[in-house]
Amino acid sequence: MSRTGNAVRSPVLRVSGAGRTERGARVLSAARRTADSVTVLRTGPTGISEYDPLVLATDAGRTAFFPTAETSRVRDLVTAMEDGELPTDGAAAVVDHDAERTTLPVPTDGPLAVGTRRVLGPCGWLDPLDPTAYQFHSLDRDASAVADAGLVGRGRCDAAADDPVADAWRRARETDGDPVVVVNANDADDRQRADRTLLAGSPMSVLDGVAAVAEYLGTTEAVIHVAETDTELQAHLREAIDAAADELPVVPVVVTGPDEYRAGEPTAALEAIEGVDRTEPRLQPPTPAEYGLYGRPTVIHTPRTFARVRLALADPEGTDRDAASTTRLLTVTGDVAAPATIEVGSDARLSTARNAVELEGSFKMACVGGVFGGLTRTLDVESTAAELTAAGLGTEGVVELLNDERCAVATAGERARFASEANSGRCVPGREGTVQLTELLRAVYRGSFDRAKIRELGRVMSRSSNCLLGAHAPRPVLTAMDEFESSFEAHADGRCPSGTCSDKL
Structure with missing residues (x-):
């Protein structure tokens, strides 16, 4: 690979996310077979799986973005670059940037433009297996x-x-x-x-x-x-x-x-x-x-x-040493065409995450914080740990968007059942509490919705469990009750408002 110092010499064609799909591997192989003077660089994923494989054609501080490229397309791109041209026809974006930059240049719109890319900066741009690109020797550890x-x-x-x-x-x-x-x-x-x-x-x-x-x-x-x-x-x-x-x-x-x-x-x-x-x-x-x-x-x-x-x-300026200004990585998943991992500032609201993906259907709710996150109707919440916790949501960095075909009772119940199966059994709240929680939700389908008992069990589990699984297992259920209590009541009356379940447990 041709280099000048730590920089890859232009022109260069990057293939991002090639390892995720067979098509990505074929695209990378086609680019390498076609290239002579053009450097072909395999980079890691950008976090936007919708784009994989993403081909980036760069020359002299200008980069053209070609998402989900095919082998025939990448051969044409390499051929044009071999002839001294930077192909831009059909590109999703073209970005002018510093020729020596070491982070992904960001388009003005589209999923890659969502949030900010600081921790994610090298992803999709640098060769993940080349330590010289990271300038280790210049870093004070x-x-x-x-x-x-x-x-x-x-x-x-x-x-x-x-x-x-x-x-x-x-x-x-x-x-x-x-x-x-x-x-x-x-x-x-x-x-x-x-x-x-x-x-x-x-x-x-x-x-x-x-x-x-x-x-x-x-x-x-x-x-x-x-x-x-x-x-x-x-x-x-x-x-x-x-x-x-x-x-x-x-x-x-x-x-x-x-x-x-x-x-x-x-x-x-x-x-x-x-x-x-x-x-x-x-x-x-x-x-x-x-x-x-x-x-x-x-x-x-x-x-x-x-x-x-x-x-x-x-960071020589000290910005990234300030806890108040650090960013948070969020994986946006659920009922979406393709999941995405983005990075947002501490003052960003979770609603930003919706711009990174294509939701399939109409938005009904989100589960924020992983499998045992909190269910919410709104994403108008800042991404800081304090704000997420205050809203009853999780801080693990997952925003699961769920559409209007989802049932809140079934969603909460499925997670309670998972907790009863996945816990280690080391402590009583985790071993027995998760089983009791699942049974209380099954009872809703049989016509008995005991709000007080569910809330008391959740309180005991969250305070006395040995691990976070037992402590957080009640969270989907309790937040679902807060946001969709009428749905629980309807199920106890034998009716699912979303029309998607009878007995999901």
């Missing part, structure tokens, strides 16, 4: 400034979710024993795509964030935990780690765990990494920072938290 900035963990797989990461870092550094860093990337909930998008599109950002935290802790040991069934991601990460081994002071080890929802809980992930027969959350305290992997002080974050650390270190 002193994480002390980040620790003082108030950055918080992101996602249910993060041991510091919605809490300042500095608390866990300092506790781990002060605890006796050799510390270790864990990247928890094993989330079996298909609704959540943010971490997978980052690992596929910008693994070097995650690895650099890991290195910064490891140096802060004074350790050279790190582990990346991924699902045992995701062999493509495993191979991709190992290739990225090998490529960056000479650039980074920490070389993580990839370890696989069961592809189960409960294995994503941070302490359950530690059990999985240790290879125990039964994966279940540990009792806390002590926290992982005090007693983590093999009893060692452990910092365990999601990929998006580590990528956020890297961005903060790389």
